[in-house]
Amino acid sequence: DSGVTQTPKHLITATGQRVTLRCSPRSGDLSVYWYQQSLDQGLQFLIQYYNGEERAKGNILERFSAQQFPDLHSELNLSSLELGDSALYFCASSKGLAGELFFGEGSRLTVL
Amino acid sequence: AQKVTQAQTEISVVEKEDVTLDCVYETRDTTYYLFWYKQPPSGELVFLIRRNSFDEQNEISGRYSWNFQKSTSSFNFTITASQVVDSAVYFCALSELTSYDKVIFGPGTSLSVIP
Numbered sequence: 161d162s163g164v165t166q167t168p169k170h171l172i173t174a175t176g177q178r179v180t181l182r183c184s185p186r187s188g189d190l191s192v193y194w195y196q197q198s199l200d201q202g203l204q205f206l207i208q209y210y211n212g213e214e215r216a217k218g219n220i221l222e223r224f225s226a227q228q229f230p231d232l233h234s235e236l237n238l239s240s241l242e243l244g245d246s247a248l249y250f251c252a253s254s255k256g257l258a259g260e261l262f263f264g265e266g267s268r269l270t271v272l
Numbered sequence: 273a274q275k276v277t278q279a280q281t282e283i284s285v286v287e288k289e290d291v292t293l294d295c296v297y298e299t300r301d302t303t304y305y306l307f308w309y310k311q312p313p314s315g316e317l318v319f320l321i322r323r324n325s326f327d328e329q330n331e332i333s334g335r336y337s338w339n340f341q342k343s344t345s346s347f348n349f350t351i352t353a354s355q356v357v358d359s360a361v362y363f364c365a366l367s368e369l370t371s372y373d374k375v376i377f378g379p380g381t382s383l384s385v386i387p
Binding site for chain 2: 162195202205208210215216218250252260261262263264
């Protein structure tokens with residue numbers, strides 16, 4: 161158990177819909193990372209927050225947004241969903257920067 | 273721009289064989305960090321090791337060893353006497369000092385250890 165909690169574990173929705181994925185980092189970790197894992201794209205870095213502030217952005221679509229709240233949990237919002245958004249979304253946390261990442265179990269999103 | 277290449281997409285070995293997973297990286301920074309992660313069939317990613325660019329000493333942890341060579345921009349991972357439980361996807365990753373918030377992963381190598 162990494163200590164990182166992600167909800168929901170599975171989510172099935174329709175195209176055009178909006179979903180929110182939630183992540184609670186390990187106790188004491190200030191950094192939260194979001195990754196998308198699909199079969200054809202591998203592990204793609206989406207976005208990273210440190211103590212509530214956005215610090216780095218990767219290949220995150222404009223339809224996606226995220227935030228980190230004062231209690232350090234984070235949410236990833238995916239809107240106007242398309243079939244290609246079906247993937248496993250991982251959240252990871254770390255104490256500082258360039259530290260080891262502790263990953264949650266992921267949220268598997270299926271868009272029908 | 274930072275990039276990680278893992279040329280081996282899939283590898284199959286028979287139990288007890290040694291296997292080396294290759295990782296080649298690209299970076300313009302002189303200070304950076306390299307990582308290896310394991311993703312077993314259960315799906316969760318597990319941290320294995322982190323090295324910084326100033327520490328080229330090879331590391332051994334049980335049956336695992338890592339060979340870091342800056343001259344060839346490689347950070348290879350060897351499993352000695354492989355076991356079925358080693359079957360997983362292994363990812364190499366890179367974080368640059370100038371953008372250390374961004375940890376970029378390679379495409380992964382799927383290792384199957386056959387009993």
